[in-house]
Amino acid sequence: MKTFRNFIAGEWVAPSSGEYFENRNPADTTDVIGRFPLSTAADVDRAVASAKRGFREWSRTPAPARGDVLRRVGDLLSQRKDEIADLMTREMGKPVAETKGDVQEGIDTAYYAASEGRRLFGHTVPSELRDKWAMSFRRPIGVAGIITPFNFPLAIPTWKMFPALLCGNACIFKPAEDVPHTGTVFVEILLEAGLPPEVIQLVHGVGEQEGKAIVDHPEIPLISFTGSTETGRIVGETAGRMHKRLSLEMGGKNAQIVMDDANLELALEGVLWGAFGTTGQRCTATSRLILQKGIHDRFLGMLVDKAKSLKLGDGRKEGTDIGPLVSRNALEKVERYIDIGQSEGNDLLCGGRRATGKGLDKGFFFEPTIFARVEAGQRLEQEEIFGPVLSVSDADEAFRVNNDVKYGLSSSIYTTNVQDAFRAMNELENGITYVNAPTIGAEAHLPFGGVKQTGNGHREGGWEVYEFYSETKVGYVDFSGRLQRAQIDNYLGTPD
Numbered sequence: 001m002k003t004f005r006n007f008i009a010g011e012w013v014a015p016s017s018g019e020y021f022e023n024r025n026p027a028d029t030t031d032v033i034g035r036f037p038l039s040t041a042a043d044v045d046r047a048v049a050s051a052k053r054g055f056r057e058w059s060r061t062p063a064p065a066r067g068d069v070l071r072r073v074g075d076l077l078s079q080r081k082d083e084i085a086d087l088m089t090r091e092m093g094k095p096v097a098e099t100k101g102d103v104q105e106g107i108d109t110a111y112y113a114a115s116e117g118r119r120l121f122g123h124t125v126p127s128e129l130r131d132k133w134a135m136s137f138r139r140p141i142g143v144a145g146i147i148t149p150f151n152f153p154l155a156i157p158t159w160k161m162f163p164a165l166l167c168g169n170a171c172i173f174k175p176a177e178d179v180p181h182t183g184t185v186f187v188e189i190l191l192e193a194g195l196p197p198e199v200i201q202l203v204h205g206v207g208e209q210e211g212k213a214i215v216d217h218p219e220i221p222l223i224s225f226t227g228s229t230e231t232g233r234i235v236g237e238t239a240g241r242m243h244k245r246l247s248l249e250m251g252g253k254n255a256q257i258v259m260d261d262a263n264l265e266l267a268l269e270g271v272l273w274g275a276f277g278t279t280g281q282r283c284t285a286t287s288r289l290i291l292q293k294g295i296h297d298r299f300l301g302m303l304v305d306k307a308k309s310l311k312l313g314d315g316r317k318e319g320t321d322i323g324p325l326v327s328r329n330a331l332e333k334v335e336r337y338i339d340i341g342q343s344e345g346n347d348l349l350c351g352g353r354r355a356t357g358k359g360l361d362k363g364f365f366f367e368p369t370i371f372a373r374v375e376a377g378q379r380l381e382q383e384e385i386f387g388p389v390l391s392v393s394d395a396d397e398a399f400r401v402n403n404d405v406k407y408g409l410s411s412s413i414y415t416t417n418v419q420d421a422f423r424a425m426n427e428l429e430n431g432i433t434y435v436n437a438p439t440i441g442a443e444a445h446l447p448f449g450g451v452k453q454t455g456n457g458h459r460e461g462g463w464e465v466y467e468f469y470s471e472t473k474v475g476y477v478d479f480s481g482r483l484q485r486a487q488i489d490n491y492l493g494t495p496d
């Protein structure tokens, strides 16, 4: 079995514990990808000491030159897109068309970051006093702790690390334990593109041990975390106590609303992709469908037929629509929610069990599942499942139902009425609202994130993320040659 290593202090090294965990293909658990380091706080300590040296060098490198490195990363990702997509599918399961999209999102993020190296705008504004200039500009912060999930093994690390690096920070990267291979290849590419070695540290491990060591470390002033709302709460408590800058991206319970006047074929394609793409394992997955009464029965009939025809299988095989869930834990969680849905008395229209049959028995496959007549407020309608489970309800007050959950990532409305479309954009309490498109499909150059318990107010992607990874500094230059007192001397430079 192949043994992988951490990348710490410019070298590929074994974990100080000497312990490893296995990484297996979720479509076929007899296929072992390799064993990866089970790192501890001691490894994180070494990584931080090195990253601080890396930071000193990198933070003084001009931002356009930092951008050039990221442009080369984009080029390398483009050249190796197919190969990376294949290894990503092997370790986390989603079909190759989706993992190619994942790599493409990383490429887009790289080129966007590269161009930001020649912007990173501050402001120059007039001073209230004569012969004085006032301006703001951006400074790097230090060592960033980057903790990422399994569902977008490449795109999400790039969303965080490219802006962090472009702004001049060093990174300690902990990929999810389900996708350590993608994390390893990503770091190899960063190095090949010319990133100075001590600027990036790759420390594999599990959240409770090594992830916690990153969050707790006093010399990591900046944490970016994507994962569950429960873990995010713990990360947030620590970061609050230690005065760390923190970006949290957590759960979702995203709804697609279909109005009576919608193009139903389009809405149908949208919900199938939104609910069952990535086996429902996206923060942006559609897990609720809210149908207006006029089209409810007809649309539901169309949906169940189509859901039953989706092809489950190994994501590396041609023709597969839906891959496996990522792990046994994920599968068991979905099974628990099937029980909950049934005990709440909902109509199970299709799915609800593990998928079996040729090519499916060695993996964590689960049938696309639809529950109907789910009432607002039920657990199935409120809690994030992270699997291929869709709750359908009919509603007169679709907007209210959309808003009555603790999460607020994305929402979608299918309508041909321009008033409803704009009303939805104004009134739905989410970070992203799609009109006539599913709840998934965010683009790299726009801010991504949610309201309420989905996040803590920061955004990834787009221009806003550069605010998070840099400190705003203000400079005042007084060239009047005399003491001018702000707020005390008037515009003429004489006391009032």
Ligand code: UN1
Residues within 6 Å of the ligand: 105, 151, 152, 281, 282, 283, 284, 285, 439, 440, 441, 442, 443
């Ligand atoms: C996530 O759901 O975890 O919008 C990220 C999308 C992707 C990113 C999703 N571009 O679905």
